[in-house]
Amino acid sequence: MKFKQFLFLPLLLLVACNSSEGEPAVVPDSVLAGTNIAIPDNTAKDIYKVVLFGNSHIGGLSALINTLIVHGLANKTVTTREASSQLYLTDRLSDGASVNILKNETWTHVILQAQKYSQSGQVDYPTEGAQRWIQLAKAQQATPILFPEHPQRGNNTEGQMLYDLHLSIAAKQSACVAPIGLVWNKVIALRPELVLHHADGNHASYLGKFLSALVFYEIITANSADLLPYISSLEIDAQTQDFFGQFVSQVIAENPPCDYR
Template identity: 40%
Template sequence: MSAQSVLVAAAALLLTACGGGSLDREMELQPPPVAPAADVTVLMMGNSHTTVNQLPQQLEALLRAGLPGKSVAVAVAPGWLFLDERLADSQSLALLRSREWTAVVLQAQKYSTTGMYQYSTAGAEALVREARKAGALPVLFPEWPRRGVAETDTIYDLHVSIARQQPACVAPIGQAWDLARERMPALTLHAADGNHSALAGAHLAALMLYATLTGTSPLGLPVIDIGGDGVTQTQLRQVAAEAAQAYPPRRHCPADKAPAAQGLAAGNTMGATPPSALSQ
């Protein structure tokens, strides 16, 4: 590969799933996180798309609201890493293997923003296998499209290809964003950089993850304190319910129930996909 090609590839990587990359020195010095104890435990592995605007905390609040009587803990693996880097990170693997998780959410698969390159999905597939060894339901988190770029199907189809190799749920987050932009064109979903989420975008992603994890519609959820104004949350719940109905997120989930996956119980299931791995 020529030096020019190397530079082009590097530039493409910088635009891909922004926020991924090696840990900075401060993060490297932090002690490894401790696995939480709760009835429902979710581990999120990704980059800045996973953590911006308190997305994990929003998901935890939604799960608590939707699962009364259950204790819920959502943990985030250390640092911002692509999935192939995550597989090589000892702290992340130690956390993943430290307990039986209810679910593991995987975000930050590399993809070519130009369409000129192909990146391996072997790391993501290996993490799906590791999640299942940990008794967890693996959930793939395809990022929303960048502002002004029609890439929802490309990103979603890439994650579906991973699930076909190693069965996992695939959350239709990009499709939900597209529907929200169509229904509410004045709503700000993207941050100023056009890549990361604004608060409403993070809330919509959390709603889609809730629907994916539980196999139930988010329509009955209440307003949460950290999700933005109540009117917008109500509108986004409707969007999330419709997106999950059109693109059943559990279509590619494992058929077998994971040992630790008894914490989530399905109520109003969505689409034709049965609530298998996480529901009773």
């Protein structure tokens, strides 16, 4: 444990070069020196600005989150952005464009996906990169939300494993943890005929993305997904929208994503 701490502290400055988003970003050592401030609570903001950092698994989520907030909370304003990259979170620390996306805007919520993990569970990959992104988000007074991916088709243990992995990250550096895999597991168990996966068995279908977006809606706004009205513009029938909302709110009640203390 002492050795791991030693590795974490020497990084006094992170100079991110080759930025396509303005000047190279410099992250001060005060942000990276092991601080663990409380999670900023931005649920009551009148204007939500949400950015998603991740790989192909975040594709299409920002638009759905936007739609849910617009229809669920008419008194709120929302903008969302997807910062997509094939880099893992640790690698993105040295990507100037990624760091500047975070630093050059006043975000209320930062969703973080693409922590490297072992599908077999036999290898433990470092999580310091995810922890640093959480620190950077909190330093900007944004709410960091960890995004454990949904399980791949036919894998009954991956969702819980990924959720537990991200809980372990939040235990070291306070952040919200979206119970995506737990929600998917429950819906798959109760309604196996619903197609949540893309044909590749890995990515989410439109229906699966909607289910995950409901989780983020409730975390961002602290409003129950179960109380969302039917949204006719979505390619999902009213019964399924209602069904998903019920189980998202139930799982979140049983597994609170954010500890703002």
